[in-house]
Structure formats: structure tokens, C-alpha cells
Amino acid sequence: MRILIVYDSVYGNTEKIAFALREAVAGHDERLMRASELNLHDLEGADLVFFGTPTHGGRYTEEFKELLERLPEGSLSGLDAAVFDTSMPEEGQGFITKKVVKFFGHASPKLAEALEKKGARILAGETFMVQGKEGPVLPGETERAKAWAEEIVSKL
């Protein structure tokens, strides 16, 4: 199976999850790349694409926004995709941050919606938690990410 993992990451946490996904699908024809590097021809022949972004103000990053702007309407037709984000838990944050996190939500549903508008079929969406703005990834989250990827791939 040809599997692509497309991600953005500022502090390295989403990248860490992306690496975990790659480990989980090792043995397939897998490839990892930054959202800013992705071109339409990279998606040719892909059986599954994971798209992963840090949550910024409840949304996907500028890099993803630029990627989505570059992708023509309908260009993802027939593509199976799964989306993930990294976010902060509400617990343990200061008063304002907690309110912001709660109010704006996570990036993956918005990324799923934007990719669906381009024609992709979204198979799954998930959020993985980081401790604070810069991380680290919370204990158990990379293992959860691997299990998540394995489950998606097993159903294809």
C-alpha cells in the first residue's frame, strides 16, 4: 500500500507523532513530507494520506492553509485520508489559555472539512495531546498514534 504522511510542526511534537505513524506503517511503501513540500503529483497512486497539523487558534496552521489554497477544486477526488492534530489539554492551563482551547476546539475537524471540500474521503480524525505550547507529547500519545494508524490501515 502507498501511504503518505503530510505534516506541519513548529516545535517538533506533530513531527514526533508523524514519525510514530511512519513506524506503525513500516513495511508499506510509506513516505513522510512537510505540508509546504507537497505537490499534487506526490499524491498520485496514494492509497492513504495522513494529514497532521498543530492546532493554532483552533485551526490548522498557515502552512496547511497555503497548501489547501494551492490544491485545485476536486484535486483530492477519490483520495482516502485521515487527519490528526496536536493540541493542549484544557486541564493544567492558565485561565485564559483554558478558555481559548475550550472555545476554539481542535484543528483536525476543520482540516477534515477543508480536505473533504477538495474531494478527499476522510476515514478518521484524531487529536494527540502535548503538555503545553512547546510540548512535549504527553506520555502514551505516540503509542496511541501508532495503534490509531494500524487500525486505519487494517480496514483498507
Ligand SMILES: Cc1cc2nc3c(=O)[nH]c(=O)nc-3n(C[C@H](O)[C@H](O)[C@H](O)COP(=O)(O)O)c2cc1C
Ligand atoms: C500560535 C499558537 C496558537 C495555538 N493555539 C492553540 C489552540 O487553540 N488550542 C490548542 O489546544 N493548542 C494551541 N496551541 C498549542 C499547540 O497545540 C502546540 O503548540 C502544538 O500542538 C505543538 O505542536 P508542534 O510542536 O508540532 O508545533 C497553539 C500554539 C501556538 C504557537
